[in-house]
Amino acid sequence: MKITINDVAARAQVSKATVSRVLNQNPQVKEEIRQRVQQAIEELGFRPNAVARNLANNTSNMIGLIVPDMTNPYFPVLARGIEDAAHMYGYSLFISNSDNEPKIEREYIQRMVEQQAAGIVLISSILKEEQVTGLSSLRTPIVLCDRLVSGAPFDAVSIDNRQAAFDAVRYLIGLGHRRICHLAGPNFVQSSEMRKLGYLAAMEEAGLEPFYSNGAFHYESGVQQMEAILKEYRPTAVFASNDLVAYGAINVIEDRGLKVPDDISVIGCDDILFSRMSRPKLSTISIPAYQIGVTAVKLLDERVKGVRSETKNVILKHELVHRETCSGEDRTYGF
Amino acid sequence: MKITINDVAARAQVSKATVSRVLNQNPQVKEEIRQRVQQAIEELGFRPNAVARNLANNTSNMIGLIVPDMTNPYFPVLARGIEDAAHMYGYSLFISNSDNEPKIEREYIQRMVEQQAAGIVLISSILKEEQVTGLSSLRTPIVLCDRLVSGAPFDAVSIDNRQAAFDAVRYLIGLGHRRICHLAGPNFVQSSEMRKLGYLAAMEEAGLEPFYSNGAFHYESGVQQMEAILKEYRPTAVFASNDLVAYGAINVIEDRGLKVPDDISVIGCDDILFSRMSRPKLSTISIPAYQIGVTAVKLLDERVKGVRSETKNVILKHELVHRETCSGEDRTYGF
DNA sequence: CTGAAAGCGCTAACAA
């Protein structure tokens, strides 16, 4: 037998409307009554039923997060920013992993809408809005996080991935490298494509020949891509689509008896926790993941509250962090 | 204007009870009518409101997960197991990070109960049930995951942390080590305490003098603990409370010009993703985190469905994985 | 300042 507002009302000898008022801090309840109700609540150990509450005022205090894969160390910190901010604004957080599958992404969005989520933070795995019919006709506000979706009329927060990649490659070029290859990520992910474009632009600007392969955002992909590339090319530097991929590359390089950065320099992207812990420490592009998450929730909250209608696209600053895996190109090596 | 079951009923020219029936796959609806309703649903793009649904039948399809910190790479894989299983059973997943704070843990449990979560998977930061009054009087089923809470009458799934530590230390002893120190975790976390006990037991059994310090489950703590210990002790092997701590230790050891494992062997616990990626690859105790998560949801679902009343405590098997950070104790080193 | 009553969207007897 669960305790409802009626039980409290009965015990405090007031109507349930009054109990509801004290629950909602309505100031116009006589102090004496308020106390009586409060006491009844405590004596009964009453907890308001959020479901009934949400139904009654047709709102909800839950927001959803769709993330590709929490198992990729970049996302937990992003998710942490989202969660902390969500709680700060009074929301509870639903989380689902899409594994970069548009179908799954779509299905989870649907589920969250059915759960009456007040809004959704989406780290999307689609490039163009047309791939997901009806997404933009949803009543539920969505904010794109970390990865943009062209043609989608949503708020968004990310970094300038193209510029980030450009910076990384320029850095390598500045160090004297000319044979710089790129271990690109999946070509159906926006951030990945932008990084590839940045790489290409920097190479072209310097009059250098690009060399890259597509892969996935994980360690094994880094291993495979690097192995394949070393069979047909001799880079002196590699720009990996993310840190996990960078580690894959580093391991095949060193397993071949070559040294990072002496023989080959490697730079990643993300700045995951491990980048500071590994030996050598990874040089990389640092992305303010936590802050991206916090900002996303802020934008979402504005939408939920309806205090803004024009769509906003915020770009946070990335930063090149120089650690131990890049050095000047001043020696050659042979296979 | 959102679309409700009434709109569908009107369009299909049936009562809303009938619509409800087709929504719930009730077999006794004439095929013809079923089709008509189905069509109306599609034409209107109707999506049932899960909140109203849950309220009506006084159930919910959400479960909550309270995790210490998703940012610790051990937990995402656990959470992944939980999420995958949750979706498989038809649940949506709430997640909250407690940061190992009993107060926060308590508050989030409360919130989830208010949200009418069908059940809660709890990775707890308290040792004894008494620390959280009324926890066991909740109507919401709870399953303890990864960390037990003594005195709590809940289902639980974990590994035998004491035995795991014992195995690790025995392994080190078998390699010839005698000066084995332990970088223990927080003493308010059950798994951490069990590991310390296992360490102590193995040392005692071998007639060896234990040497340990308490810390936290993260990298910085490993750094601090190792630095402090090296000031007053000369271990030839260290057993770290988890992999992150192990990496902290490895880095201070190598920063001192010593070699792992040549000068000092290091073994961790958890087997996080990086353990296989780092150089040297970390020897550690592998915990079946994903499986723990899956099992926890299975137990929870049994409770929710009410198909079992006796409480169950499942212990999954850990495994010592020998990689590159432990070797025989056959040389000495000086500071 | 407080109570009565009408919903929120959906489900589940109970009738028809």
Add this chain to the structure above:
DNA sequence: TTGTTAGCGCTTTCAG
């Protein structure tokens, strides 16, 4: 087989 009618627990006019 389908419709009618109460609720689920809470909020919110509208009276009093």
